Amino acid sequence: MTVLSASSPLGRAVTRLVTARTRAAATIAALAVTGAAVAVAVATSSPATAEPGNVVVSENFSSGSLPAGWNAVDGAWKVENGRLYGTSASSGENNKITFGRHLSDFRLEATMRFESVSAATRWASLGIDVPADGATPWWIATMRSGTTAANGLEFAQRTTVNAWVVTNTASAPYAAGTGRDVRVAVEVHGNQARWIFDGREAMRTNSLQRSPNGVQALFVNGGTVSYDDVTVTELPPNGYIRPEGSPFTVIAHRGASAAAPENTLVAQEIARKGGADWIENDVQPSKDGVPFILHDGTVDRTTDGSGNVRDLTAAQIKALDAGSWFGPQYVGERVPTLSEQLADLRNRGGSLLLEIKGKHTRAEVATIIQVIRDEQMMGRVFVQSFEVDALRYTYELAPELPLGLLRSSLDADPVAISRELHLTAYNPDGNALLAKPEVVAPLHAAGVAVMAWTMDSAGLWQRLERIGTDAVITNRASELAGWNSAFMQRASADPTVQITSPVDGARLDRAQSPVIAVAATNADTVTVTLDGNKSAVGRRLDLVKLTAGRHTVRTEVTGPEGTATATSTFTVTVSQAGLGYLILTSGAEPAAINAMTVKLVHAQYAELATYVDRQAGKLVPAEVASVIAADARTLALK
Incomplete structure (x- = not known):
């Protein structure tokens, strides 16, 4: 025995x-x-703004090795069990692997899993715009393992002096933790991006500073993270069309004009802090040709001066008080030049929906465009106007600038005029749009966004959302941002x-x-x-x-x-160890357990199966005997 x-x-x-x-x-x-x-x-709708286009990268790591063209810049990266693993030993290591190619409009998505982290603050990222050699500066969409923190998700830049500039933060609906697959994506359109967590938009930015040759990347910091099913897909260029299930783009009319003197830098700052995605302001020239941010044709209503804007020099306009009319706390606010406004947006964050106000010559439009170029804001300005000629001049001089046509009433064929003027957006009065909502679908089919003005109540916002409006220009930007948050909570009730x-x-x-x-x-x-x-x-x-x-x-x-x-x-699975466990827990008589283990130790699997068949219902319980015999025969064939 x-x-x-x-x-x-x-x-x-x-x-x-x-x-x-x-x-x-x-x-x-x-x-x-x-x-x-x-x-x-988890949302049931996709945030993609169009049918998928050209798939640039599609990798499930089934080859067992790093894919061709993937550059492990730093850190330990390996492919194992059909996943890509990246390891960073400390929080000071921003280890990365680069791939793909430079794209202006694309969707990068991946399944991410934190295998282990040194702390819940450690993170992994999708690289949005990263030099192929990993050098700074680069932009990332970050996810911490503690994703429910206020900064669980981030858009951030690593600068050339190795400093962080975090432009946007948000919390996810649940913690990624460790050992859990999370499907994440970022959709990028030029300087804009949406952070998508398990199918639902979590936040957006319009503050990216794109390079001419940055590619995509994956990052790990302070832990080990695995990635699977990484894809990069080119998107249509119009990122202003609102994805189904996503909230409005919030455009602050003349800045936070309900809370501060319109078209001033303080109104811009309040709107930015209140959650506006874009600042809408008006531009027109002084007597000596300097573009100023002013709505009216005169300075009478919004300053302590009087006279036509075009009859006053830049020095005269700059001497005016543009804040005291609104409230005593704003005494001394000045009328900003377009250059000053753009510099503020560039340095402090934000983008500009710029209305060319009234008739402009081609030379005047050229001056506006030159200021935008000089302030390095071509990627963060959207030009709109009621004046068709102003839009034509803008397209001739700077076809890369997105254009919007302002309308008090709808055109007979909005799609036709959008094509004629090379429009990115058709921007009608919101009440006119609500009276004829059927124009939205054909505009979207033509790749044209719809931005409604100037709508200031929740009831109107709800109606605009239902017909598919993409953006709302409003005097109550912070309230619309709050309404958006409530919309997202309602949408997550599925x-x-x-x-x-x-x-x-x-x-x-x-x-x-x-x-x-x-x-x-x-x-x-x-x-x-x-x-x-x-x-x-x-x-x-x-x-x-x-x-x-x-x-x-x-x-x-x-x-x-x-x-x-x-x-x-x-x-x-069937294994010798598993079969040993089956035998030990089978409830068989001791003599049968000893007999079966001897045959198992000597890998006599066929003899073991025959023995169990004979003893089924006798020394070995029948219900487990068939499983032991089947596993033994499987091993005998290996």
Whole structure:
């Protein structure tokens, strides 16, 4: 008789198996408890603004090595188990790998997973505009493992002096943590970008400073992160069309004109702090040809002076008080030149929707464009006007500038005039648009955005959102930004569900015993099936009783706003260690356990299968005998 001792090779292996099973069961049980409490917000609509175009990069790392053209600039990068792993030993290491090519309009997306981090503040990033050699400056869209922090998501630049400039921050609806796949994306249109977390827009920026040759990249800081399914897709150039499920672009009419003297730098600052995406202001020349930011044809209403703007010199306009008329706290505010306004936006953040006010000659339009060029703001200015000639001159002199046609009433054919004038946006009075909402769809089909002016109430905003308006010009920019936040919360009421255990694609041996765990939000009921048979959240899967091969867990949740489903397919693998665990836990008679383990140790798998078949229902319980015999025959064929 052979006795299995703890010191024998098989005995030591079995001890390791039992320990591993205990640890795995405890870990997965903990995951189930945690997962059930996680709040997940996932959109059902794609934020992409058009059908996918040219796919520049599509990589799932199935080759087992770094793809051709991917440059591991610094840090440890390797491909393993069908994923790309990057490691950074400390928070001071911004390790990166570059790839792709320079694009102005594109979507970069990836599945990211924090494998381990030194702290919840550590991060991983999608590189938006990074020199191929990794040199500074570069721009990134960052995600911390503690994504629910106020700065869990960021847009940031690393400057040439290795300083950080963080332009935008936001929190995600749930924590990425470690061990969890998160699908992330960033959509870039020139200096604009949207940060998309698990299918939903989390924030946006219009402060990117693009280089002429920057490519895409992946980053890791203070931990190990794995990436999968990395794609880069070219997008149509008009990033002003609002993706389904995303909020309005907020355009502050004459700055924060409801809270500060219009068309001043203080109004611009208040609007910026209040959440405006763009500042809308008017430009017209002084007597000596200097472009100033003023709405009226005279200075009478908004300054302490009088006279026509075009009859006053730049020195005379600069001497006027443009704030005291609004309130005593604004005494001494000045009328800014276009150059001063652009410099403020360049240095402090923001972009300008610039209305060329009234009739302008070609030379006057050329002066405006030259100021924009001199202030290095060509990528952050959008020109609009009621004057068709002003738009024609702008296109002739600077075709790269986006154009919008202002209208008090709608044209008979908005699409035709948009094509004629090379418009990026058609900008009608909001009430005129609401009277004929059917014009939005053909404009979008032609690649033209729709920006409505000047709408200042929540009731009007709601109606404009329903007809697909892309942007709203408003005197109440901070209120619209708040309305946008509420819109996003309403939009996230759809139920969501994710199977957190067993994870999709898992390969499990017989010694493991995972618990079915589901993370759901906005759900009243949760149903679960295993291979089509009813199961339950929290059920421990006994892999001893499952056949080798693939099995599928499916869950469906229902809530007030609808239903959502998720599936996870795992594989029960056959191994000598797993077969040893089956034998030890089979409940067979001691004599049978000893006989089976002897054959297992000597890899006599065919003899083991024959023995178990003979003893099924006798020395070996019938329900487990068939599994042992099947696994033994599988091993015999290897």
